[in-house]
Amino acid sequence: MVALINKSDRKRSYIWLFAFLNRIEKPLTAFFVTLGLMLVAIAQSHAHTIEPIAESQQIAVAPQSSLVSQHAENGVYLYGQSEQPFEMGSEYLVFEVVEDQVVGGFYMPNSSFDCFYGEVQSGQLNLNIISAYDEEVYPYSIALSSDDAIAGSEPQATPLQLVGFHQLDSLSDLDQQILNTCRADMV
Structure with missing residues (x-):
């Protein structure tokens, strides 16, 4: 059976979560920024493939x-x-x-x-x-x-x-x- 949380309990949970996040804000932010940068680097390394040039693409050629x-x-x-x-x-x-x-x-x-x-x-x-x-x-x-x-x-x-x-x-x-x-x- 699913337990229902009333509005006052939910509000107390949000307040507790907000207070908790404020205490660990800087270390947590640094962790997530580092994690985000790592994920971007991984995504870039896996996304890098050189695609063939479509005939419609123009390449600048010197005169x-x-x-x-x-x-x-x-x-x-x-x-x-x-x-x-x-x-x-x-x-x-x-x-x-x-x-x-x-x-x-x-x-x-x-x-x-x-x-x-x-x-x-x-x-x-x-x-x-x-x-x-x-x-x-x-x-x-x-x-x-x-x-x-x-x-x-x-x-x-x-x-x-x-x-x-x-x-x-x-x-x-x-x-x-x-x-x-x-x-x-x-x-």
Whole structure:
């Protein structure tokens, strides 16, 4: 049988609960804020998948006339959506270019990463991303800025400048580990 609580008992329960919460407000608030931040980080790490680009989506491409002679300079590159390394919620990519062929990985701090391979061509970085979750391959392109490219008949190697990303100066141990893992996966 269900016991009914009368209004005065319910009111006393609310008053007691309110007094109790006031006594533990700061520790409880800190606990719930910490818990909330942890849940957001977990949700972001599990929600991060790179979807294929729909044909209807437009990607900014630099004008073709300035790209006639653009070739990527060989080397290792690190780019981020943020100018600061390892910023939560920002996406980063680390990759190596050898004769316009690209191998590397996308990652978010405290999350999994997806390897990719592709090439630099016609003012964009054309990638094939291998999903860490289902190992499906998705095409993806990133536009290249051509500020340093000079039109002409002789090819010039220039550092890559990705539209929407900031180039970062040095690789962390994590960046190097992701790059090494993705290189090994492509062999």
